[in-house]
Amino acid sequence: xxxxxxxxxxxxxxxxxxxxxxxxxxxxxxxxxxxxxxxxxxxxxxxxxxxxxxxxxxxxxxxxxxxxxxxxxxxxxxxxxxxxxxxxxxxxxxxxxxxxxxxxxxxxxxxxxxxxxxxxxxxxxxxxxxxxxxxxxxxxxxxxxxxxxxxxxxxxxxxxxxxxxxxxxxxxxxxxxxxxxxxxxxxxxxxxxxxxxxxxxxxxxxxxxxxxxxxxxxxxxxxxxxxxxxxxxxxxxxxxxxxxxxxxxxxxxxxxxxxxxxxxxxxxxxxxxxxxxxxxxxxxxxxxxxxxxxxxxxxxxxxxxxxxxxxxxxxxxxxxxxxxxxxxxx
Numbered sequence: 001x002x003x004x005x006x007x008x009x010x011x012x013x014x015x016x017x018x019x020x021x022x023x024x025x026x027x028x029x030x031x032x033x034x035x036x037x038x039x040x041x042x043x044x045x046x047x048x049x050x051x052x053x054x055x056x057x058x059x060x061x062x063x064x065x066x067x068x069x070x071x072x073x074x075x076x077x078x079x080x081x082x083x084x085x086x087x088x089x090x091x092x093x094x095x096x097x098x099x100x101x102x103x104x105x106x107x108x109x110x111x112x113x114x115x116x117x118x119x120x121x122x123x124x125x126x127x128x129x130x131x132x133x134x135x136x137x138x139x140x141x142x143x144x145x146x147x148x149x150x151x152x153x154x155x156x157x158x159x160x161x162x163x164x165x166x167x168x169x170x171x172x173x174x175x176x177x178x179x180x181x182x183x184x185x186x187x188x189x190x191x192x193x194x195x196x197x198x199x200x201x202x203x204x205x206x207x208x209x210x211x212x213x214x215x216x217x218x219x220x221x222x223x224x225x226x227x228x229x230x231x232x233x234x235x236x237x238x239x240x241x242x243x244x245x246x247x248x249x250x251x252x253x254x255x256x257x258x259x260x261x262x263x264x265x266x267x268x269x270x271x272x273x274x275x276x277x278x279x280x281x282x283x284x285x286x287x288x289x290x291x292x293x294x295x296x297x298x299x300x301x302x303x304x305x306x307x308x309x310x311x312x313x314x315x316x317x318x319x320x321x322x323x324x325x326x327x328x329x330x
Contacts, residue, residue, distance in 0.1 A: 028059040029231040034071040034080035035062045037261055039189065040107045040216040041084050043276060045260045046253055047242035056234035067167075068143075075100065075221060081228075082220040082235075086144035087282060087290040090219060094304035100219045101311040104236055105280040109205040109214040113274030116148050116205050116214055117191040121179045122198035129156035129203050138166040138175060138184035142299050144214070147290060149185045151213050152203050170262075189271040193264035212286035225311060233317045240318045243276045250275075279318045282310050 031053075035041050044062055047053055053060040063080055065071040068089065074080035075093070084106050093099045109115045118137065120126035126135065132153065139146045146163060153161060164181065166172040173190050175181040177197060186194060195201055205214040218239070225232055246253050250273040258268055284306045291303035 028054070028057050029228060029234075030059045030061065031082065031228075031231060031235055032061045032063055032080045034065050034074040034083045036065055036068065036071055036084075038084075038187070039257075039261050039273075042253070042257055042261065042273075043106070043239050043242040043246060044084075045256050046246055047238045049256060050242065050245065052238035052241045053235070056238045058231060058234055058238065060235070078221065078223075081224045082218065084216055084218055086216055087287060088142065088144050088147060088294060088299075090217065090309055091291055091294050091300060091304060092142075094309050095300050095302060098222050098304065098308045100309075101222050101225050102217045102219050102282050102309060103225065103232060103311050103314050104218040104239070105215050105277055105282055106218050106239075107216045107274075108212065108277050108280065109209040110274060111206050111209055113272075114188055114191070114204040114206045114214075115216075116145060116185055116187050117195075118149060118152060118183060118185050118202045118204070119176060119191060119194050120183045120200040120202055121176050121181060122200070123179055124182045124200070126183060126202065127200060129153060129158045132158050132183060132202065133160040135182050136162045136164045138172045138181040139163045140167045140169070140172075141165045142294075142297075145185050145187075147293050148205060148213050150293065151211070151289075152205065152208065155208055156203060188274075189261075189263050189267055192271055193267045196266055211289075212283060213289075215282065215286065217282060229313075233314050236314050236317050240278060243278055246273070247275045247278075279315060281312050281315055284310075 033044065035044060048060060048062065063074065065074065068085070071083050072089065072093070075083055090100055090102055107115060120131070126132065137149060139149050141163070149163065166175060166181070166184070169186065169190060172181065172184050173186060173194060176184040176186070176194060176199060183202065220232055254273065257263070257273060263271060287306045287310060291300070294300040295303055
């Protein structure tokens with residue numbers, strides 16, 4: 001009789017413990033992500049294919065978009081709950097009121113892993129940052145690319161350059177390689193393909209990784225964060241599992257990378273997939289520097305605050321081992 005009572009108690013305890021998980025599995029929370037096909041979003045596809053979102057009780061819809069304006073429009077219309085973007089994009093969203101919140105840093109520049117590079121056209125004769133004096137550099141205006149261009153050249157002591165707006169990155173690449181642009185700022189892996197085709201590296205963000213100028217961030221609509229905080233935490237746990245897998249064996253995910261990120265054929269097999277950070281979020285210093293640049297360039301009339309725009313509450317969901325976390329500049 002006593003043995004039966006103990007078995008009954010254990011069964012009851014198992015029911016109590018498993019009930020929330022069973023209910024979550026039966027009633028998964030839906031999250032919609034607006035996704036531009038760039039390297040920064042790779043963990044999304046890994047987590048989706050591995051079933052990590054489903055294991056966390058989530059149904060995640062990845063909505064493909066072709067451009068930042070299309071992505072941002074979905075967020076504004078509440079037709080998407082989250083996205084991977086940059087700090088400048090968050091500044092735009094939150095100027096009038098807090099529409100989105102940063103919950104995680106998704107990618108950073110590393111000493112051996114650039115995010116952006118300033119390149120010169122193959123036959124331009126430009127070789128050093130000083131050579132860019134008087135040169136027009138192709139960028140996408142009011143974005144992290146223009147911000148980073150300014151910060152990198154400022155650090156190199158170059159001031160007498162101009163910028164030319166070429167929003168579409170593939171077009172910017174083509175104009176650079178044809179010599180119609182003397183210089184341009186491009187993201188990897190496209191920048192690597194440009195170099196292999198003859199473009200000249202002038203400067204990249206690896207030399208200034210500790211500045212945190214180059215970073216992409218995971219954001220959700222502020223209302224979604226408030227109303228679905230458990231779902232956001234679950235999403236970050238799934239993202240982190242995917243990052244651990246990717247960092248442990250990047251080559252195992254090359255097929256997923258090539259399927260979801262446009263990569264020029266010349267570097268499809270040779271481009272080294274960089275490690276992704278774990279347990280990081282935008283620092284106040286990085287936020288303030290980006291907002292100061294936007295104010296100085298009259299992009300914003302008033303800068304949103306760090307406290308309203310960056311939400312570190314979900315970092316405890318991730319407890320990475322110290323030796324597996326790529327820090328900016330490491």
